[in-house]
Amino acid sequence: MVLLKYLFRNIFRHKLRSTLTVLSVSVAVLSFCLLNTIITAWYAGVSASSSYRLIVRNAISLVFSLPLSYKEKIRQVKGVTYVAQGNWFGGIYIEEKNFFANFAVEPETFLRLYPEFIVKEEEKKAFLSDRKGCLVGRKLIERFGWKVGDIVVLRGTIFPGNWEFVIRGIYYGKDKNVDESQFLFHWDYLNETLKKFAPSRADQVGYYIVGIKNPEDSAVISKEIDSLFKNSYAETLTETEKAFQLSFITMTEAIVIAIKLVSFVVIGIILVVVANTMNMSVRERRGEYSILKMFGFSYTLITSIILGESLLIVLTGAVLGVIFTFPAVKVVGDILSVYFPVFILESKVIFESLMYSFVVGILSGIIPAIRSIRVDLSEGLRWNM
Amino acid sequence: MKLILLYSLRNLVNRKLTTILTASGMALVILVFSAVLMLSEGLRKTLVKTGTPGNVVVIRKSSGSEVQSGIEKDQARIIEVSPEISLNEEGKRMVSKELVVLIGLPKKGTDKLSNVVIRGIMESSLPLRSQVKLKEGRMIRWGSNEIIVGNKIADNFDGVRIGNTLNFGQRQWLVVGIFEGGTTGFSSEIWADVEQLKQAFRRPNYSSMIFKLSNAKDFDIVKDRLEKDPRLTVEVKREIEYYEDQSAMMAKFIKVLGVSMTVVFSIGAILGAMITMYSAVAQRKNEIGTLRALGFQKTTILTAFLVESLFLSLIGCVFGLFLSSFLQLYTISTMNWQTFSELAFSFTLTPKIILQSLLFSVIMGSLGGLIPALRASRQKIVDALRTD
Amino acid sequence: MAESKNIIEIKSLYKSYKRGNQVIPVLQDISFNIKEGEFLALMGPSGSGKSTLLNLIAGIDKPDSGSIVVQGLDITSLDERTLSNWRAENVGFIFQFYNLIPVLTAFENVELPLLLMNLSKKERSEHVEMALSIVGLYDRKEHYPSQLSGGQQQRVAIARAIVTDPTIIVADEPTGDLDKKSAEDVLNLMTQLNEKFGKTIVMVTHDLRAAKHAKTMKYLDKGFLINGSTEIFI
Ligand SMILES: Nc1ncnc2c1ncn2[C@@H]1O[C@H](COP(=O)(O)OP(=O)(O)O)[C@@H](O)[C@H]1O
Numbered sequence A: 001m002v003l004l005k006y007l008f009r010n011i012f013r014h015k016l017r018s019t020l021t022v023l024s025v026s027v028a029v030l031s032f033c034l035l036n037t038i039i040t041a042w043y044a045g046v047s048a049s050s051s052y053r054l055i056v057r058n059a060i061s062l063v064f065s066l067p068l069s070y071k072e073k074i075r076q077v078k079g080v081t082y083v084a085q086g087n088w089f090g091g092i093y094i095e096e097k098n099f100f101a102n103f104a105v106e107p108e109t110f111l112r113l114y115p116e117f118i119v120k121e122e123e124k125k126a127f128l129s130d131r132k133g134c135l136v137g138r139k140l141i142e143r144f145g146w147k148v149g150d151i152v153v154l155r156g157t158i159f160p161g162n163w164e165f166v167i168r169g170i171y172y173g174k175d176k177n178v179d180e181s182q183f184l185f186h187w188d189y190l191n192e193t194l195k196k197f198a199p200s201r202a203d204q205v206g207y208y209i210v211g212i213k214n215p216e217d218s219a220v221i222s223k224e225i226d227s228l229f230k231n232s233y234a235e236t237l238t239e240t241e242k243a244f245q246l247s248f249i250t251m252t253e254a255i256v257i258a259i260k261l262v263s264f265v266v267i268g269i270i271l272v273v274v275a276n277t278m279n280m281s282v283r284e285r286r287g288e289y290s291i292l293k294m295f296g297f298s299y300t301l302i303t304s305i306i307l308g309e310s311l312l313i314v315l316t317g318a319v320l321g322v323i324f325t326f327p328a329v330k331v332v333g334d335i336l337s338v339y340f341p342v343f344i345l346e347s348k349v350i351f352e353s354l355m356y357s358f359v360v361g362i363l364s365g366i367i368p369a370i371r372s373i374r375v376d377l378s379e380g381l382r383w384n385m
Numbered sequence B: 001m002k003l004i005l006l007y008s009l010r011n012l013v014n015r016k017l018t019t020i021l022t023a024s025g026m027a028l029v030i031l032v033f034s035a036v037l038m039l040s041e042g043l044r045k046t047l048v049k050t051g052t053p054g055n056v057v058v059i060r061k062s063s064g065s066e067v068q069s070g071i072e073k074d075q076a077r078i079i080e081v082s083p084e085i086s087l088n089e090e091g092k093r094m095v096s097k098e099l100v101v102l103i104g105l106p107k108k109g110t111d112k113l114s115n116v117v118i119r120g121i122m123e124s125s126l127p128l129r130s131q132v133k134l135k136e137g138r139m140i141r142w143g144s145n146e147i148i149v150g151n152k153i154a155d156n157f158d159g160v161r162i163g164n165t166l167n168f169g170q171r172q173w174l175v176v177g178i179f180e181g182g183t184t185g186f187s188s189e190i191w192a193d194v195e196q197l198k199q200a201f202r203r204p205n206y207s208s209m210i211f212k213l214s215n216a217k218d219f220d221i222v223k224d225r226l227e228k229d230p231r232l233t234v235e236v237k238r239e240i241e242y243y244e245d246q247s248a249m250m251a252k253f254i255k256v257l258g259v260s261m262t263v264v265f266s267i268g269a270i271l272g273a274m275i276t277m278y279s280a281v282a283q284r285k286n287e288i289g290t291l292r293a294l295g296f297q298k299t300t301i302l303t304a305f306l307v308e309s310l311f312l313s314l315i316g317c318v319f320g321l322f323l324s325s326f327l328q329l330y331t332i333s334t335m336n337w338q339t340f341s342e343l344a345f346s347f348t349l350t351p352k353i354i355l356q357s358l359l360f361s362v363i364m365g366s367l368g369g370l371i372p373a374l375r376a377s378r379q380k381i382v383d384a385l386r387t388d
Numbered sequence C: 001m002a003e004s005k006n007i008i009e010i011k012s013l014y015k016s017y018k019r020g021n022q023v024i025p026v027l028q029d030i031s032f033n034i035k036e037g038e039f040l041a042l043m044g045p046s047g048s049g050k051s052t053l054l055n056l057i058a059g060i061d062k063p064d065s066g067s068i069v070v071q072g073l074d075i076t077s078l079d080e081r082t083l084s085n086w087r088a089e090n091v092g093f094i095f096q097f098y099n100l101i102p103v104l105t106a107f108e109n110v111e112l113p114l115l116l117m118n119l120s121k122k123e124r125s126e127h128v129e130m131a132l133s134i135v136g137l138y139d140r141k142e143h144y145p146s147q148l149s150g151g152q153q154q155r156v157a158i159a160r161a162i163v164t165d166p167t168i169i170v171a172d173e174p175t176g177d178l179d180k181k182s183a184e185d186v187l188n189l190m191t192q193l194n195e196k197f198g199k200t201i202v203m204v205t206h207d208l209r210a211a212k213h214a215k216t217m218k219y220l221d222k223g224f225l226i227n228g229s230t231e232i233f234i
């Protein structure tokens, strides 16, 4: 008990120093959590993907399309439930910086394939029955202050012209990892317009979303679909939705790695700051530790007192940092919403930050502890003079 | 003054571990700070160099990038004859019609596909890009299925060697040369005959047109005329601006992330410096009292502690820059969100960045040292001399 | 009074310190015995090796050669751990600068060495209160060192030295930092410990007045023990 008191009171001996250290740890833990939340956000598409869905695209690359005629053939593959075609529309709302994802999809099947997109029944009906209607995610609605019934004009980048849509419904995510900032409209609207103005580009599909009965069959079905179109002009590449999402991330992996590295630099910074504080504290108190040693207190005990102190400082800072993280994630999420539609703090990240803090606490206490133990007793006692 | 400097310096040497730890903290912050600047600089350099002053890019209106753009033959013919286009020695217009497609190629050491730009070129394309030099092999023969590849493609992708073939658009393409594009985006491209490429991918249209102005001042004239021409729906951009726009999102991302990280980190480092300086002041309470009793001014004491803190941050800065200079060996190769194509750029250290880092560390050092130094200088002599 | 036997036997003790690559002899061929119930004052000029000798006797430091036999046990041959346990049980320490832990109360400071013994909280509490009563500071037990005068702090340190009921008490210039009055209090207390409680005390001092409280004196000069010459200096 007395020793615990000693440990606690030591922290309050230099209130200013301890406060500053706790603060800098919390700042560092905050940035560690933010950086790792960015990484989580990077993978949001992957974690939101369903194993019941496959994506079929042109084998050359995403910018090449597939004929509409493939749809029927794919549907006939055994184990396939539904097939919906989609196109990345790439439209811009007023200015480039208002970027959000917009797709032309075959709406009825799409909503069947994406049960995690929750739409009110009457809005769904309205959307399905209006050829120029669109379905917009909740976040996007909030971002631009839209409401149902509003007319939205997108400027096409891939498909030239100004395209007019009427908001017919709002969709909500079933879980919080569902991207609530997409903009979906009727594929037929796109295709019929193209038929009129650019017939050579009509009946071309960007990708097919394929629903399957059994996730275990995904490999077999993928192979089968690809073999259907082997050696044709437009060969396909079929993969699970997860693999498809991952392929995007792999291409930007360098950035993910860079962010991860920076988040370790943060840990390094906490380490040196706390190690410094502990070094100074222990240095000032090495005479006291010698007295304890002289009384016969074991090295383990003295080390524990020092480690306990550094752990307490680090963990206090870490807990504070985690508390600051919650509002910070909200703010940063808003700023970066163009890049990351889904930006949530995962408990895994919090846990990780606490775990690293623990390690830092041990590491930064251990060196001064060893240093103070190593000195000869007679030498150490002289420091009390 | 010299004595003060010596006093500050000796104190740092005396408390080696603390000095090292505090300076390391500063060094890590400077490392992040300079790394971000170096990355932005590297990206900027790559983009600026990819574009050539005086060159103009024409793409379909609102398409944003060559990959999404399309220019029909008839339109191309109209653009081709613009009188502002410069002539070469043989009296031919320096203009090229190009096709850009993306294909997935597996990167070395993985089976994951990366999107690579295949650019269909014509004879007039090369003189428009003086940054590009053939390094090995020879130029493609026009009308054949031959390709030349950028050096970064040759380095980063499997089996891209002279004499090997690549398979795309249902054809075999023979690699006949490797070209060097320096830090430009072209180093990450594959070039083929535009007409062959159009056939292979069944593309009736070109993606973009590039031409050189005989007089750079004519840009506004040509832009105005082409964009207003009712037969065309095109956008005319300076090549340099075009490439800058291509990575605006990436540049902004690096900036937003970099600035916020630097701000947060520097708070940490300033706190770290404060911790060290406060305890330096506390430890030397008696010394300060003695110096004051001997007649040293408050300002002298203030200077001594500020100098000590500045020394600390400068040591950190030098060490941090030393670390970040090694980053120059690395190239970040990633997908550009706007074009979906591979974009490679390196960390680039410039004298300006060194200066910025120095300035930044001086600010950190001053902020971290100021309050403790003020406390030291404000101590009453009697208090400072009392032992407790 | 029966002829008391030797409690400490010191034989040909040598000790030197290395400073850089220079070896400085501090103690040279020291041999003497200390009887049970003795109150010995070790005197000599500053730097003569008094503290070093005291530390060796207390088992805080190890000699280069020679032996120190305490109650039949040669403590120079003990390993670190055993020595540490031996110290906890047999030796009480008093220092010039009290060496109290500033963040603990008088009570807690005194309780510290008891934490290593197998005692219940109640037993510890009794011991501490007893020790504090002996030094006359029972009513100050909740005070922190900074709230006590130098003399009071030294008395707390004495309470801490006797709380484990050690056979030997070593004191290194216990009055060196005290005013006359406080020094007198502390010395009287030590005399009391020696006479009433039968503690063997070894006290380093260079203050003659302090030495007069002791029963015998030994004189150190430049690391040598000057035998039987104590009277000269009185
Ligand atoms: N740990 C040590 N390291 C080096 N030299 C020491 C050490 N302890 C004592 N000395 C030296 O040994 C000599 C005797 O010291 P000490 O026993 O403290 O003398 P005293 O207590 O009589 O003043 C002095 O010269 C001192 O500098």
Ligand SMILES: [Mg+2]
Pocket (backbone or CB within 6 Å): C050, C051, C052
């Ligand atoms: Mg001494």
